[in-house]
């Protein structure tokens with residue numbers, strides 16, 4: 637059974653911020669699944685900051701997207717046809733070929749998920765790659781321990797909302813978040829239980845962080861880089877740990893960006909600053925699900941998603957995520 641599918645392609649590589657011209661929405665015929673493949677009808681897809689890096693023609697830990705080809709990314713969908721034992725029509729699978737209605741998925745890169753255990757959105761957010769990033773980045777990379785004062789940037793975003801709540805759940809002395817609007821600051825304090833939160837537009841981050849953490853911070857979970865990283869270094873206590881998870885403030889830069897001007901403080905304060913990639917931490921997945929799924933199920937760990945309706949709105953959703961127009965994880969409902 638061959639099907640026609642709408643897909644979103646990379647039309648041109650962006651210089652700086654992506655625009656509507658970066659994307660092309662078109663129809664394509666999808667071949668029958670070859671041995672080992674599944675034909676999947678996508679239901680929901682994720683938009684993520686790392687997709688911006690893949691739009692550039694630059695070697696990285698993931699290959700660049702190809703101009704003229706459909707973009708890729710996390711998605712959940714329903715198996716329509718299967719050539720593989722263990723998968724049958726009607727199964728729900730998590731895989732990496734979003735940005736299209738129908739996907740031909742290599743069964744080895746598909747994982748079955750159970751929609752009766754958690755909503756589909758959770759598999760792309762708090763119980764998926766996003767949640768594992770928060771879990772591994774906080775517990776393993778930053779070596780969080782009870783009593784730590786934790787600061788997380790982009791705290792009202794997909795990863796940040798989980799980092800702050802996990803730190804609180806695990807006995808942080810104080811959890812501080814920064815975000816880009818007053819509404820997000822209220823969300824952090826009122827809905828997610830952060831002790832302190834501030835809008836990084838409201839004055840120098842260094843001053844705002846110092847007010848929120850007069851006794852310093854022990855862990856900084858960096859999603860943003862730039863001024864926030866410099867402020868965190870300035871505020872860190874001796875033996876503080878920084879997880880460098882992301883640097884979204886520079887992803888659209890067209891010129892090299894300055895390093896934190898106070899890196900020399902790493903010496904006197906004996907700080908550890910360590911980059912992390914979630915793909916290195918697959919061995920934590922079982923422990924993560926065992927620990928976090930019950931917190932999600934009993935409502936003690938909140939997760940917020942902003943859902944855009946329709947595949948044709950995927951470019952808009954991606955740009956909204958990059959700009960910060962939305963709380964929590966940004967998803968696109970395809971069907």
Ligand code: NAP
Pocket residue numbers: 684685686765766769790791792793794795796814815816817820836859860880881882883884885886912913914915957958959960961962964965966
């Ligand atoms: P997200 O935080 O849900 O979305 C991105 C957010 O970044 C926006 O909502 C916006 O929120 C904020 N932002 C944009 N420009 C900014 C700027 N100039 N300064 C400060 N904040 C800015 O995205 P996410 O999926 O949770 O990812 C968060 C970070 O983790 C990203 O840097 C991403 O690349 C990284 N990440 C890394 C890994 C890994 O394995 N290392 C895995 C997943 C994600 P505001 O409204 O608050 O500005």
